Amino acid sequence: MGEAIAFYTIAAFVLGFAVLVVSTKDTVHSVLFLVLDFLFVAALYVLLGAQFLAAIQVLVYAGGIVVLYLFVVMLVNLKRPPEAHQDPNRRGKLGFALSAAVLAELGAIAAFGYVRPAPALAQATQVLPVSGNTEEVGWLLYTSYLIPFEIASMLLLVAMIGAIILAKREL
């Protein structure tokens, strides 16, 4: 039951952010919504029992590809209309509220952590090595799928060289 609720919540977030990615006018905002979308997809992977893929998703997509997109968006300096800052204090207030919320959260974590620190932590370290998801995927990747794996690495190398040559101003 709880799993179903979590799934539908994450699914709603994923779809909502996907719609925002496609429909936002500002390209930078679109990229940032894309980050959130990828993070929720990673949460979905965890829910589906693919922890290794969730980590890869966060590292490669949310960490690498999106930074690449942001760089290109910044380099391709679109002529945006000057932003309408009708209320310059609005963002300051929002940032203050958010940082206050984070501070309260950290305080709560610290407080409750001091109350009962040991058992939860020990439990977590015990649970962690049992899930052999990464081991399973890695085993398959390096035995049955060794040749596709090498081809994929070759493709990445070729793509890297190609991207460098394309983006260079002159050879």
Place this chain on the structure above:
Amino acid sequence: MLLSAALFMIGVIGVMVRRNIIIIFMSIELILNAVNINLVAFSKELQNAVGQVFVVFVIAVAAAEAAVGLGIILAFYRNKETVNIDEMNLMRW
């Protein structure tokens, strides 16, 4: 499955509707993510890790595609000063 299909459709609509090529590329990423979700869902359904191996490959190919595509965008923008696909008619005969 339904989520995957819906995400896929949003990506396709994004490719169709928007005229900014960067947003089109992001829509393609959304489509690839939809495929990945589908693969992981089937991998869980059938208790078979091969689907996750394929997701690793899809992610690698998506990274390569993003790098090359963004390189092309940069090269194109340097020549034409635009990212609007309606003006990308260089190879029209």
